[in-house]
Amino acid sequence: MGLEMGLWRADGSKLTRLSPSGVGLESQLEDYIESDPTLLGNDLLIFGRQVPTAHGGFIDLLAVDSDGTVHVLELKRDKTPRDVVAQVLDYGSWVAELSRADVIGIYEQYRARYANESPQAFDEAFGSKFGGDAPPDELNASQTLTIIAASVDAATERIVRFLNEGYAVPVNVVFFRHYEDGGNSYLARTWLVESEPSAAASAVSKARKSREQWNGQDWYVSFGEEPGGRSWDDAVKYGFVSAGGTDWFSRTLKNLPLDARVLVHIPKAGFVGVGTVLGPAKPFVEAEVDIEGAPVRLADQTLAGSYRHPGDEESTENAEYVVPVKWLATRPRDEAVWKQGMFANQNSACKLRSQFTIEQVTAALGVDD
Numbered sequence: 001m002g003l004e005m006g007l008w009r010a011d012g013s014k015l016t017r018l019s020p021s022g023v024g025l026e027s028q029l030e031d032y033i034e035s036d037p038t039l040l041g042n043d044l045l046i047f048g049r050q051v052p053t054a055h056g057g058f059i060d061l062l063a064v065d066s067d068g069t070v071h072v073l074e075l076k077r078d079k080t081p082r083d084v085v086a087q088v089l090d091y092g093s094w095v096a097e098l099s100r101a102d103v104i105g106i107y108e109q110y111r112a113r114y115a116n117e118s119p120q121a122f123d124e125a126f127g128s129k130f131g132g133d134a135p136p137d138e139l140n141a142s143q144t145l146t147i148i149a150a151s152v153d154a155a156t157e158r159i160v161r162f163l164n165e166g167y168a169v170p171v172n173v174v175f176f177r178h179y180e181d182g183g184n185s186y187l188a189r190t191w192l193v194e195s196e197p198s199a200a201a202s203a204v205s206k207a208r209k210s211r212e213q214w215n216g217q218d219w220y221v222s223f224g225e226e227p228g229g230r231s232w233d234d235a236v237k238y239g240f241v242s243a244g245g246t247d248w249f250s251r252t253l254k255n256l257p258l259d260a261r262v263l264v265h266i267p268k269a270g271f272v273g274v275g276t277v278l279g280p281a282k283p284f285v286e287a288e289v290d291i292e293g294a295p296v297r298l299a300d301q302t303l304a305g306s307y308r309h310p311g312d313e314e315s316t317e318n319a320e321y322v323v324p325v326k327w328l329a330t331r332p333r334d335e336a337v338w339k340q341g342m343f344a345n346q347n348s349a350c351k352l353r354s355q356f357t358i359e360q361v362t363a364a365l366g367v368d369d
Contacts, residue, residue: 049062124356215358219263262274272331
């Protein structure tokens with residue numbers, strides 16, 4: 001038996017069932033969902049419409065969620081049960097092979113053809129949609145497939161349930177019904193399978209394609225400036241970055257290689273400097289910096305901040321570690337560079353893969369990329 005949806009008007013103790021009107025609904029659903037993807041229950045960033053595949057078809061809508069899962073959204077229209085399911089699976093197989101660069105390329109085409117709002121780069125649009133967060137490192141590592149329909153027959157329901165519930169294939173059907181009553185219009189929604197399988201369950205590991213490639217030189221460094229602690233003015237004046245207090249904070253800083261380019265971020269402020277690593281990380285009491293071409297102990301200099309931690313005399317694990325840096329460009333904390341969609345991380349240092357972040361920071365600070 002096919003899934004049934006009903007809507008009643010309550011007039012006191014009397015219930016009157018409303019009759020759905022399917023006239024023109026499926027032709028309008030694509031516009032409805034593009035303008036408000038929350039109709040599907042989750043917030044999504046639409047990044048493609050009528051996207052041509054390598055196999056001759058056109059995907060109605062492509063979207064991405066905050067986890068980086070790509071959603072294939074396909075309207076049933078007048079397709080037969082076998083055709084609609086086969087088509088969405090075919091589209092899913094094509095989407096699964098898209099690299100991060102492919103996804104961004106589709107977004108750029110969509111933005112040029114369909115988007116009405118002010119132009120935004122993909123990372124910036126992602127941040128605007130999902131609370132400022134940058135896209136995950138692995139974009140399109142998994143997919144979900146959704147058939148959108150006013151109704152489907154029992155055969156389609158049976159096939160989708162078989163794939164979804166029996167084999168954890170992330171395919172589902174979302175039903176919409178249109179009702180009119182007293183001059184008012186209503187749209188009702190329900191899912192064929194209420195408990196969807198995790199998209200990750202069916203995902204094939206493809207990190208090399210879905211993860212943004214590292215350029216081999218750029219590193220993200222978090223400089224945790226705080227009252228009574230590190231001072232960005234010190235870092236600029238003497239040429240260094242630092243982290244420590246526990247091994248958790250210092251161990252990633254120790255990974256910075258000689259000649260690496262670092263883009264320095266102050267949490268809750270933004271990016272404030274770009275520089276080149278001049279030497280390995282050393283405990284604060286041993287660290288040297290370059291002043292007028294001569295190495296000097298940083299601890300002997302007049303410093304605005306403090307770089308000692310409880311227990312650092314007994315164990316170097318508790319020490320502040322310092323990496324000498326030659327600055328290419330810096331700016332004050334209150335002029336930090338930040339846009340939604342930029343990369344930020346809790347680690348003191350890590351490889352910076354976000355090309356959007358690199359381009360925005362180097363352009364703002366006048367550094368050749």
